[in-house]
Amino acid sequence: MSGLFDVPLLPDEPLTSYLARLARANGAGTIRGFCQDMKLDRPRLIRGDEDEVRKLAGLAGRDAEGLQASAIVVDDLSGATVAGHYFPHGKLRRSKLRFCPRCIADDDADASRMPGARRYSRLYWVFPQVPACHVHRVAIVEMEADQSHHYDLNTQLDLLGDRMHELLEECVPRRPTAFEGFVRKRLAGRSAHGEFLNGFGLSAGMSACELLGVALLFGREVRVGKLGEEDLHCARQAGFERLAKGTDGFTSLLDDVRSTDERSNVRGGQALYGKLYLSLNENYEDPDYDRLRSMIRSHTMSRVPMLDGMEFFGPVTESPWTSIGKIAEATGYPDETLRRILVELGHIDSLRQSKGQRYVRKTAADEAVAAIGDMATREETAAILGLPSMTVKRLISDGMIEPVLKSADAGERGYRLLDRYSRKAVADLRDRLLARARPEFPADWTNLTNSARKAGLRLVDVLQMVLDGRLRNLGRSSDEDGVAALRFDVKEIDPLIAVTEKAYVERAEVCRRLLLQAEAFAFLVRTGNIKAEQRQLRVARAPTWVMTEADFKEFDARYVTFARLSKEIGVGSRGLGKILREKGAPLAFPMESVKQGIVERRFLTL
Numbered sequence: 001m002s003g004l005f006d007v008p009l010l011p012d013e014p015l016t017s018y019l020a021r022l023a024r025a026n027g028a029g030t031i032r033g034f035c036q037d038m039k040l041d042r043p044r045l046i047r048g049d050e051d052e053v054r055k056l057a058g059l060a061g062r063d064a065e066g067l068q069a070s071a072i073v074v075d076d077l078s079g080a081t082v083a084g085h086y087f088p089h090g091k092l093r094r095s096k097l098r099f100c101p102r103c104i105a106d107d108d109a110d111a112s113r114m115p116g117a118r119r120y121s122r123l124y125w126v127f128p129q130v131p132a133c134h135v136h137r138v139a140i141v142e143m144e145a146d147q148s149h150h151y152d153l154n155t156q157l158d159l160l161g162d163r164m165h166e167l168l169e170e171c172v173p174r175r176p177t178a179f180e181g182f183v184r185k186r187l188a189g190r191s192a193h194g195e196f197l198n199g200f201g202l203s204a205g206m207s208a209c210e211l212l213g214v215a216l217l218f219g220r221e222v223r224v225g226k227l228g229e230e231d232l233h234c235a236r237q238a239g240f241e242r243l244a245k246g247t248d249g250f251t252s253l254l255d256d257v258r259s260t261d262e263r264s265n266v267r268g269g270q271a272l273y274g275k276l277y278l279s280l281n282e283n284y285e286d287p288d289y290d291r292l293r294s295m296i297r298s299h300t301m302s303r304v305p306m307l308d309g310m311e312f313f314g315p316v317t318e319s320p321w322t323s324i325g326k327i328a329e330a331t332g333y334p335d336e337t338l339r340r341i342l343v344e345l346g347h348i349d350s351l352r353q354s355k356g357q358r359y360v361r362k363t364a365a366d367e368a369v370a371a372i373g374d375m376a377t378r379e380e381t382a383a384i385l386g387l388p389s390m391t392v393k394r395l396i397s398d399g400m401i402e403p404v405l406k407s408a409d410a411g412e413r414g415y416r417l418l419d420r421y422s423r424k425a426v427a428d429l430r431d432r433l434l435a436r437a438r439p440e441f442p443a444d445w446t447n448l449t450n451s452a453r454k455a456g457l458r459l460v461d462v463l464q465m466v467l468d469g470r471l472r473n474l475g476r477s478s479d480e481d482g483v484a485a486l487r488f489d490v491k492e493i494d495p496l497i498a499v500t501e502k503a504y505v506e507r508a509e510v511c512r513r514l515l516l517q518a519e520a521f522a523f524l525v526r527t528g529n530i531k532a533e534q535r536q537l538r539v540a541r542a543p544t545w546v547m548t549e550a551d552f553k554e555f556d557a558r559y560v561t562f563a564r565l566s567k568e569i570g571v572g573s574r575g576l577g578k579i580l581r582e583k584g585a586p587l588a589f590p591m592e593s594v595k596q597g598i599v600e601r602r603f604l605t606l
Helices: 015-025 029-037 042-046 050-060 066-069 101-108 152-162 165-171 178-186 194-198 202-218 231-244 247-257 269-272 273-280 287-303 324-331 335-344 362-373 380-384 388-399 422-435 450-457 461-468 490-496 505-512 519-524 548-557 562-569 573-582
Strands: 080-084 085-087 096-100 141-143 321-323 359-361 474-476 486-487 502-505 531-534 543-548 559-561 597-599
Touching: 015 029, 015 042, 015 050, 029 531, 042 050, 050 066, 066 450, 096 101, 096 152, 101 165, 101 505, 152 165, 178 202, 178 231, 194 202, 194 231, 194 247, 194 519, 202 231, 202 247, 202 273, 202 287, 231 247, 247 422, 269 273, 269 287, 273 287, 273 531, 287 573, 321 324, 321 362, 324 362, 335 362, 359 362, 359 531, 380 388, 380 422, 388 461, 422 461, 450 461, 450 486, 450 490, 461 490, 502 505, 502 548, 505 543, 505 548, 505 597, 543 548, 559 562, 562 573, 562 597
Parallel strands: none
Antiparallel strands: 080 085, 096 141, 321 359, 474 486, 502 543, 531 543, 559 597
16 A cells, blocks of 8 residues: 555546646645655656556556546657547647636535645647637636646646636636537547547547538638638538538538539649648548548549549549540540430530540440440341331331430430441340241231231331230241241231321421421420320321310410411511510510420410
8 A cells, every 4th residue: 555645536537637636635746746756757657658557556546447548648759649539749739738717716616625636637628629618618728838847737727826816807708619519529438420420530530620621611722720720610610510410411521622623634632622632641640541531532533533543642543434535445436426325325414525524434434335336227227127228217217216326406306317226126126026926827918018008007007016915916937037027917907097086286287387396395295385195196106296176276375486476477587576575575485495486475465
């Protein structure tokens, strides 16, 4: 037994504070004097040396493990481990005297503690990132410490003498932020701040809030070191508010601060994130920061086209992106054809992209290359189907065979045919048509062309009846190949042809009578301004857009196109414009949507 009088280790009290109170409780005025009396190595003890802490625990009759947990352990690089969290050099202010005067006044008034050993330091006081006392909602006081008594709170406060009363009277109100609460709770071992921040140690979490918050509030080209404490205080809170929302908050913050410059030569990390990238790339060596860098890299590469060989926290070697130029080299196809394919597949928005939009995902490139490999000309398509080229042209015109590419500037239901078709889709069509044919059939059954002619149908109408399973009598001649070998029973086709009793106006006739463009028709149907539906007017025919005669007349009575109005009143475009201005007739529908002028007739009445 050492005969020392022990004092309790208080919640969130660091080892040096306990040591100062233990010294006072045992008649030593200072930590320095106590350590000399007890033969303790003061510098090593203050640095949290495990052997010295064990020796102190033995003298005080305490559990060494519990005492060690309260120590701020400093390594040879001046980094410190606090409550299990490692902080690089410069993140703490252990050498400064930081305290809340009102907390000290509360300590002095606490009669449950030994006089002279009542005052104690709170662990979060060593963090400059926490400038407010959450208990009293006042600013933490910070001042230079006496060099002879570093880390000895009681002695330092005694040296202040009468100034303590002044400091107590001059306390500045300060509202603690949620970020500061995050720091205090993590020091206390509580993690409840979203899956993103919970996944990091406290040091990396605090740095993430600070670095990302600075980029968010002050711009990605601003260095943290160039800002004052109050600006950093605001930045940490702003960063915390976003990161506390979890991974979604993190990724959306990155998207907000990242450069949108799309030029291909500025896609490195510094060009995208400025000083934020430089800070993380050049500093912060603890492994916890590697995870932060990895998450930034992973998300950025999923959003921003960066090719292998570029620099982003190390060389990029696993980029999911490639360039359209590289696809052109691999396939031998021109750039515009590749862009048409990528537009059709939904991987890029338009043929005419900005200079920076030369990149696509490798998965999109693979899909485009596969589409190119699957392409067949019309002649090759005819060979696959076993039909003459001109017959195939009719099937294409009637919509049974669609091209791989559609014109980017065509209307909703129309496109300029580009002479390339999917081999797989064509072969599948052929196989589906031949699947139900039998090798033996009556001699009066006839081929596709003759059957369609006799029934008064298009070729596609007859073939669609086969695909729909309406025709049971279907033969396959051994004298021809592919679809040309099919033989049909015209007598089976005739009963399937019926004319609807109700009067309808087909789309083409609607557009002709109203002088309405196809794109305008599509928009008006889509928005419900034209009451139209797809109907099969003849059983064997493909469905088409139609209006009832009554709905047609209703629309015609309410709206009129500029072209129709010009024809009705017999004036040219200039005269029509003058009339519309005089009547104050507004456009009934947005010009950018319908691509032609349409007004309501009610504005034109005399």
